Amino acid sequence: xxxxxxxxxxxxxxxxxxxxxxxxxxxxxxxxxxxxxxxxxxxxxxxxxxxxxxxxxxxxxxxxxxxxxxxxxxxxxxxxxxxxxxxxxxxxxxxxxxxxxxxxxxxxxxxxxxxxxxxxxxxxxxxxxxxxxxxxxxxxxxxxxxxxxxxxxxxxxxxxxxxxxxxxxxxxxxxxxxxxxxxxxxxxxxxxxxxxxxxxxxxxxxxxxxxxxxxxxxxxxxxxxxxxxxxxxxxxxxxxxxxxxxxxxxxxxxxxxxxxxxxxxxxxxxxxxxxxxxxxxxxxxxxxxxxx
Amino acid sequence: xxxxxxxxxxxxxxxxxxxxxxxxxxxxxxxxxxxxxxxxxxxxxxxxxxxxxxxxxxxxxxxxxxxxxxxxxxxxxxxxxxxxxxxxxxxxxxxxxxxxxxxxxxxxxxxxxxxxxxxxxxxxxxxxxxxxxxxxxxxxxxxxxxxxxxxxxxxxxxxxxxxxxxxxxxxxxxxxxxxxxxxxxxxxxxxxxxxxxxxxxxxxxxxxxxxxxxxxxxxxxxxxxxxxxxxxxxxxxxxxxxxxxxxxxxxxxxxxxxxxxxxxxxxxxxxxxxxxxxxxxxxxxxxxxxxxxxxxxxxxxxxxxxxxxxxxxxxxxxxxx
Numbered sequence: 001x002x003x004x005x006x007x008x009x010x011x012x013x014x015x016x017x018x019x020x021x022x023x024x025x026x027x028x029x030x031x032x033x034x035x036x037x038x039x040x041x042x043x044x045x046x047x048x049x050x051x052x053x054x055x056x057x058x059x060x061x062x063x064x065x066x067x068x069x070x071x072x073x074x075x076x077x078x079x080x081x082x083x084x085x086x087x088x089x090x091x092x093x094x095x096x097x098x099x100x101x102x103x104x105x106x107x108x109x110x111x112x113x114x115x116x117x118x119x120x121x122x123x124x125x126x127x128x129x130x131x132x133x134x135x136x137x138x139x140x141x142x143x144x145x146x147x148x149x150x151x152x153x154x155x156x157x158x159x160x161x162x163x164x165x166x167x168x169x170x171x172x173x174x175x176x177x178x179x180x181x182x183x184x185x186x187x188x189x190x191x192x193x194x195x196x197x198x199x200x201x202x203x204x205x206x207x208x209x210x211x212x213x214x215x216x217x218x219x220x221x222x223x224x225x226x227x228x229x230x231x232x233x234x235x236x237x238x239x240x241x242x243x244x245x246x247x248x249x250x251x252x253x254x255x256x257x258x259x260x261x262x263x264x265x266x267x268x269x270x271x272x273x274x275x276x277x278x279x280x281x282x283x284x285x286x287x288x289x290x291x292x
Numbered sequence: 293x294x295x296x297x298x299x300x301x302x303x304x305x306x307x308x309x310x311x312x313x314x315x316x317x318x319x320x321x322x323x324x325x326x327x328x329x330x331x332x333x334x335x336x337x338x339x340x341x342x343x344x345x346x347x348x349x350x351x352x353x354x355x356x357x358x359x360x361x362x363x364x365x366x367x368x369x370x371x372x373x374x375x376x377x378x379x380x381x382x383x384x385x386x387x388x389x390x391x392x393x394x395x396x397x398x399x400x401x402x403x404x405x406x407x408x409x410x411x412x413x414x415x416x417x418x419x420x421x422x423x424x425x426x427x428x429x430x431x432x433x434x435x436x437x438x439x440x441x442x443x444x445x446x447x448x449x450x451x452x453x454x455x456x457x458x459x460x461x462x463x464x465x466x467x468x469x470x471x472x473x474x475x476x477x478x479x480x481x482x483x484x485x486x487x488x489x490x491x492x493x494x495x496x497x498x499x500x501x502x503x504x505x506x507x508x509x510x511x512x513x514x515x516x517x518x519x520x521x522x523x524x525x526x527x528x529x530x531x532x533x534x535x536x537x538x539x540x541x542x543x544x545x546x547x548x549x550x551x552x553x554x555x556x557x558x559x560x561x562x563x564x565x566x567x568x569x570x571x572x573x574x575x576x577x578x579x580x581x582x583x584x585x586x587x588x589x590x591x592x593x594x595x596x597x598x599x600x601x602x603x604x605x606x607x608x609x610x611x612x613x
Contacts, residue, residue, distance in 0.1 A: 069484045089486015097480040103355075105525075106477075107582075109532040113477065120474035121485045125466055155532065158586070171481065 022047055022179050022211040023068060027077030030063045036075055037063060041237040043230065047178070050205060050212045051239075052222045054246075055232035061215040062098075064232070065181045068213070069095060082178065089121060094172030094180045094210070098187065099165055106157035110148065110167050113156050114139045117171035142170040145204060162193055166200075173204065180205070182214040186221055194221040201225070219246065220268045242269070313558050324557050333443045333563075336451045337549040339458040340506035341519065345545030346465060346538055347503040348524030350496060353476040357521045358407060359396055359497070362414040364504045364513040364520075366392040369417040371438035371513075372424035381438050382450065385513070386505040388417075393501035397494030441512035441564040443553070454506055461502050464495070472496060473534055510549060511564045518564075519545055522571035526578040544574060 021044040029039035037060035045051050053061050066072040067079055070086035079085075082092055094117075118135045119126060126132055143149045148166040151159060156167065165185065172180060182201065186194045202225035205212055216222060219229060223242055230239045231246070233254040238245050245251075246269050251259040260272045313320045324330045351360050367385035374384025396403055396410075403410065425436070437445065446454075465472075474482040475489045483489045504516060511519045523544035531537035552566035 071483060087486075089484070093484070095481055095484040097478075097484075103528075105529050105582075106353075107529055107531060108477070108534060108537070112532075112534055116470075116474045116477065116481075117485075120470050120482065121487050122470050123467055125469050153532065168481075171478075 020047055021045060021080075022049070022082060023213070024080040024083075025077065028067075028074055028079050029076035030060045030067060030072075031075040032063075032072065036235070038232055038235050038237055039076060041077070041230075041239075043237070043239040045179075045211050045213060048205065048209045048211055050202065050225060050227045051214070051230055052219060052226040052228075053213060053215045053230045053232065054217065054219050057217065059232040061232055062183055064230075065095070065183055065213065065215060068179075068181060069093065091175055092178045094175065094177035096165075096168045096172045096180070096182045096185060098184045099161065099168070101161075102157050102164060104157045107155040108157075109153050110143070110156055110159065110163075111136075111139050111152050113167050114142055114170045114174055117142075117174040138174050139170075142174040143167075145173065145207070146170045146200065162189065162197075165197065169200070169204075173208070173210075176208065177210055179211045179213070182212065184215055184217070186216050186218060191221075194218075198222050198225050223267065223269070246271070320554070320558075324554065328448070329444055329446075330553070330557065332446050332448055332451045333553055334550070336446045336454040336506075337443055337510050337553055338546055339451075339455045340503075340510055341545040341549040342542050343458045343461045343503045344507040344510075344519045345523045345527075345542035347461070347500055348520045348522075348545065349527050349537055349541040350472060350476055350524070351500060351521060352524040352528045353473075354496070356497075356500075357517070358410060359393075359403075360500055360504060360520050361517060362410045363389045363393050363396070363497075363501055364508060364516040365414040366417040367501075367504060367508065368438055368513045369421040369424065371508075372421035372428070376424045376428045380450070382453075382505060382509060385438060385508055386502065389501040389504050390498060393497035393504075394494065397497035400490060400493050437512070438508055439512050439514050440562065441508060441510050441515065441567075443510045443563055444556070446509060450509075454509065457502055457506055461499050464499060468492060468495060511567050515564045515568050518568040518571035519548070522575050523548070526575055529578050529582045548574065 023043075023045040025044065026042050027039075028041040029036050030041075031037045031039075053064060055061050063072060067074055068081055068086055070081075070088040070090065081087075081090065115135055118138050119131070126135070140149070140152070143152050146166040146169045148163065148170055151163055156164060159167070169185075180201070185197055185201070189197065198221045201212060201214065204210075214222065214226070219226075219242065226242065228240060229242050229245050230237060231251065231254060233251070234256050236254050238250055238254055246261055248259060248261045251261060251271060255273070257273065262270045262272055264270065314323070325334070351357050364385075367389035370384035370386075370388025371381035372384070373388070374381050392413075471482065471487045471492055472495075474485070475487055475492045479489050482492075503520065507516055507519045523541040526544060527537040527541035531540050548567055548570045551570060552563050555561075555566045556563040
């Protein structure tokens with residue numbers, strides 16, 4: 001499937017191009033093994049900007065993160081991170097992958113998990129007491145920032161999923177990155193936790209000034225905090241403010257199928273796929289992006 | 293290298309052996325160490341136990357204990373083949389387990405969840421080893437001793453090789469310690485931080501093959517789980533810090549080996565029986581301890597209840613000051 005970026009006519013806050021941009025993509029396409037998943041993405045993420053990446057499962061949302069991390073080369077086009085080509089192990093990027101269940105028997109302390117973010121990539125063992133002290137201070141600061149100081153010394157295997165997620169966040173932030181990448185941080189959380197995590201990321205961004213690229217399939221918990229959204233569907237990419245992107249016309253164009261966006265009394269948006277309704281009569285309504 | 297005569301109980305061969313312990317620790321240790329074969333057994337046993345304990349912790353963290361088990365069985369085919377060709381069986385184990393673990397390391401993630409494939413290769417290797425033994429017309433005791441271990445028969449030359457191997461494994465382990473720990477605990481983030489997780493996986497599998505080759509001398513390929521996995525599994529449950537976990541894992545492996553050697557010296561039963569039994573009892577004790585500690589913690593009410601927002605506000609304030 002090939003497609004192009006859908007231009008969104010009313011210009012919102014202009015994307016910051018040039019050296020100030022944290023991520024700058026032009027004509028970017030994602031894919032592997034000669035197969036293009038999506039293409040024609042032109043966008044940039046400015047310093048300190050919050051971008052939420054939406055789209056159905058398998059649309060290629062996570063591959064965008066892998067390209068920014070330098071783990072996957074762009075299939076087409078150019079991608080620049082901090083003004084240069086993406087590189088593996090870029091210290092300016094913090095990365096929180098999709099949560100996976102930890103071994104409940106794992107008794108390593110929360111501190112040590114976060115400490116991996118400080119020097120886990122270095123060779124050899126840590127010998128200098130000064131490095132050890134700096135590491136402890138950085139870890140304590142990161143744990144306090146995400147509200148995890150209470151369980152700093154607890155065994156990670158026995159922490160709850162939400163507590164483990166805060167540790168992931170602390171581990172990603174311990175090096176003070178300029179860009180934070182989060183892959184499905186709201187998946188399998190209840191509604192209240194989704195709002196808490198969204199607010200925590202927004203607060204940390206306000207404090208520390210990093211840019212955020214957050215992948216999710218439900219935009220609603222993020223509507224109060226995100227600057228812009230990127231919608232990936234049908235092999236194409238659309239970027240803009242939520243009001244610009246999540247419209248019936250725009251999503252219908254992306255999906256190449258008739259899609260309706262409904263806003264409820266509390267401002268939550270729902271994407272109703274008319275095609276999907278015929279195919280799945282029992283689940284005609286899905287939250288934005290969860291449509292498959 | 294394993295002496296052919298040592299497979300039967302020591303009581304039949306070693307003068308002074310039938311005497312029981314004096315229960316004077318110093319005198320008993322002096323008594324044991326007055327024999328060259330016991331000194332060799334303690335030296336090689338200690339060197340291989342340290343490595344088995346340290347590698348074992350990562351085996352548990354990486355959830356690759358089945359791979360470790362399979363590698364030792366594949367190594368058995370190497371041992372039997374080496375005996376057939378007139379080489380040392382331990383050399384055969386080392387060569388074949390290095391090849392097998394290298395292949396597993398290269399296949400990496402593609403092997404995940406392929407327990408059936410690994411199991412079949414393991415069974416085929418055992419069968420092949422059995423064929424080699426049956427083809428061998430001489431004394432096949434050498435190869436059988438690889439199945440159950442025979443540390444009392446180790447020669448001084450083999451002791452030196454074992455110690456040398458341990459030194460190499462330790463040096464490499466120290467060099468890759470932090471990336472290995474990172475990749476073992478969180479492969480995706482480790483990769484994003486620039487760690488070559490594929491290369492680390494292959495390197496670790498090769499270290500594991502060397503540890504297996506050493507440990508089979510003590511416990512044999514069939515009982516390798518005891519020495520390679522049990523101390524690591526205990527350490528994973530009880531230790532908060534990685535360094536402490538490694539100390540516990542290595543220390544337990546050495547302790548189990550020492551006690552087993554001493555027990556086997558004073559009784560007519562084999563070393564590997566004591567190794568497996570002690571490892572099992574130790575693991576049960578660790579489970580009991582963590583279950584008890586967990587219950588005790590739950591019974592103590594938390595000092596103060598608070599909502600997340602208040603905590604966060606307080607902590608944010610501390611960070612800012």
